[in-house]
Amino acid sequence: MTDIDDLLAKARGRSEDYGRIYxxxxxxxxxxxxxYAQLYQEAKGDTVADRDSWVRSQKGYQDAILRKKDAYADWKTAETYMKLLFAEAEVWRTKQANNRYMDNAHR
Structure with missing residues (x-):
């Protein structure tokens, strides 16, 4: 396999995870x-601020925040990985173009 084949294989291997993470x-x-909305219906308190505070103190809401944080972190990691693969592919493409140019210059 060539360098580009390896890069493409890596990209293909991660594509399913990439979609799931996205x-x-x-x-x-x-x-x-x-x-938040589901918990707000059950919230205890007389004012909006009291109910909001109650919702935000619930484990279910805190778990949802953690889930969002993890989802964004996983996405950024996957996105960066794919950008690096694309950059490596672009370097490979440029090298190939330069090699073809040099081959033609020597003819």
Missing amino acids: GRKETSDDYLKTT
């Missing part, structure tokens, strides 16, 4: 809002 990131905001 989906989790995209739905994490809705999950957090839905969790």
Whole structure:
């Protein structure tokens, strides 16, 4: 296998995870809002501030925040990995173009 084949194999190998991670990131905001809304219905307190404070102190809401944080961290890691692969592929492409140019210059 050539260098580019290895890079493409890495990208293909991560593509399924990449999609799953992207989906989790995209739905994490809705999950957090839905969790907040469900807990708010059960909230104890007379004022909006009291109910908001109660919701934010619940384990379910804190878990949703952690889920969102993890989803964004996983996404950024995967996105950076793919960007690095694309950069490596671009370097390979440039080297190939330079080699072809040099081959033609020597003819």
